[in-house]
Amino acid sequence: MRIGLVGAGRIGTFHASTLAQLDQVETLVVTDAFPEAAARLATERGWETAESVEDLLGRVDGVVITSATASHGEILRQSALAGVPTFCEKPLALSLAETIDVVRVVEESGTPVQVGFQRRFDEGYRAAKQAIDSGELGFLHTVRLNTNDQSPPPAAYIPTSGGLIRDCNVHDFDILRFLTGREVVNAYALGANKGEDFFAEGGDVDTAAALLTLDDDTLAIVSATRYNGAGHDVRAEVMGSEGTVGVGYDESLAVRSAEPGAVSPTAQKWSYMERFQPAYRSELTAFTEVVAGSRPSPCTVRDALAAFRIAEACEQSRIKGQPVALSDIGTIAP
DSSP, X not given: OEEEEXXXXXXXXXXXXXXXXXXXXXXXXEEOSSHHHHHHHHHHHTOEEOSSHHHHHTTOSEEEEOSOGGGHHHHHHHHHHTTOOEXXXXXXXXXXXXXXXXXXXXXHHTOOEXXXXXXXXXXXXXXXXXXXXXXXTOSEEEEEEEEEOSSOOOGGGHHHHOOHIIIIIHHHHHHHHHHHOOOEEEEEXXXXXXXXXXXXXXXXXXXXXXXXXXXXXXXXXXXXXXXXXXXXXXXXXXXXXXXXXXXXXXXXXXXXXXXXXXXXXXXXXXXXXXXXXHHHHHHHHHHHHHHHXXXXXXXOHHHHHHHHHHHXXXXXXXXHTXXXXXXXXXXXXX
16 A cells, blocks of 8 residues: 655654555655655655645555644645545644544544554553453552653744643543543643743643543543653553552663662663554554554544543643643533
8 A cells, every 4th residue: 555644754754664664555655844854755765755735645545644743633634535544643733622623524524544642552551451451450549650751852842742741641641541441530730840941931841740530530640741861751550459550660661779679670761762663563554454444443533632632621720720620621522
């Protein structure tokens, strides 16, 4: 099959390399807002380029959107209306209103869309879900999730990112729903800035934490920071009445034990792409099956909307300094 790539930046280049290794993919067609970036990537790999998104959509079986976040919504509308199965990196859009509009357009079009929440394909998270679903852990009472970046992004990224909670913790919100099968009903979040001034100047924070209540009274504690010098650190702990399982407690663990004689992981510092490389491959393999029509989307636009609504509630809570009910956050009928 022929796959289109919209966006030849860092994550686009990474996804392109993964796609090129899949037997199902015959070739890639690349376009970018900066034509020279698309040309450079295509020339290096012997792929094709397209002059525009419209040009690309007429030449491919499926499309992967890895462009700047602010452009996701418009490009996804185009691909959905063109009937081209689409993989879109999170988020669907920067605002809740546009996210809702994109969901409406996609669902009315009937075009299959898969959203890029790669943790759903990580072996550790999937094993944790199996432990939950099997009843092995008893009833759940607490879930702890964190997403810690080793170092902050460039200052120019902050105004276009949607903020730390929407940019980073949205992955935690999605995997929380995936693991538990429950919905968040209430959110209370706090944020702080102790690093570069550009976070505060952009209306963002460099560290955040949230306490979430699920619809079965399970509590979830979610945190994130842009300053984790020990390395990129993504973990989960799922605690139940009969047991606890953890995800990320392997060589990727960016924590040194202070206990005398305790063995700590190696000092290797992982990037998020290294940490989740197998999961990225699995999710894009799944997308080729979506394109082929052999499976439904494993992560729908409705899933993306649900995670974004939690992020929106947390962001409103952070700003207001008080809990926010998810029932007060806009949505659309099922």
